[in-house]
Amino acid sequence: MTEFTPVASLLGGALIGLSAVLLMAFHGRIAGMTGILSGLLPPFSSDWAWRAAFIAGAIVAPLLVMAVSGFTVDYSxxxxxxxxxxxxxxxxxxxxxxxxxxxxxxxxxxxxxxxxxxxxxxxxxxxxxxxxxxxxxxxxxx
Known part of the structure; x- marks a missing residue:
């Protein structure tokens, strides 16, 4: 059974929304993970740097939250x-x-x-x- 976590879910959703707004505001791009990831595969797109930073942030941010909060996720x-x-x-x-x-x-x-x-x-x-x-x-x- 999945644990009900309304506060963490609300904060996570707000951060996803904020990242989507900031990506549109600063780069004029849609925050679709598949499209961002596909631009990192050869042949590389000309806007490779922000795509790599976005994917790196999506990987590193949860790790930082776990390190700071002590919260762990069961990946089984x-x-x-x-x-x-x-x-x-x-x-x-x-x-x-x-x-x-x-x-x-x-x-x-x-x-x-x-x-x-x-x-x-x-x-x-x-x-x-x-x-x-x-x-x-x-x-x-x-």
Whole structure:
């Protein structure tokens, strides 16, 4: 069972929103993690430096919070590794055909009132709910 952490969740969401606003304000770019990450792969984009800094911040910030607060995260999963790999590939296909990821559409696109992002986010959430239902109630779940 997942622990309910409203304060940490609110602060985390606020920081994600702030980073999206600052990236748009200073660089005119959408904070979609997939798009940012893809610019770090060869052939490298001309704006490689801010992309690397953004990804580094996304990795280092949680580590700093854990170091300062003493809070630890259990990274174990009851889901077998082949399922995790398959789900990652399915998400990657969805990102490709959906022209973006949940951070790009859900955080930035909805904030800009983009109809395409609103529909994409509704589809993400609907498929996620259906997936949880099928895994837990049809397949006997984890």
């Amino acid at each position: 999963s009851p889901v077998p590794m082949p399922w995790i790999i398959a789900s990652g590939l399915v998400v990657g296909v969805g990102v490709y055909f959906g022209s973006g990821c949940t951070s790009g559409h859900g955080v930035c696109g909805i904030a800009r009132l983009s109809p395409r992002s609103i529909v994409a986010t509704a589809v993400f959430l609907g498929v996620a709910m259906l997936t949880v239902f099928v895994i837990r109630h049809v397949l006997g779940g984890f």
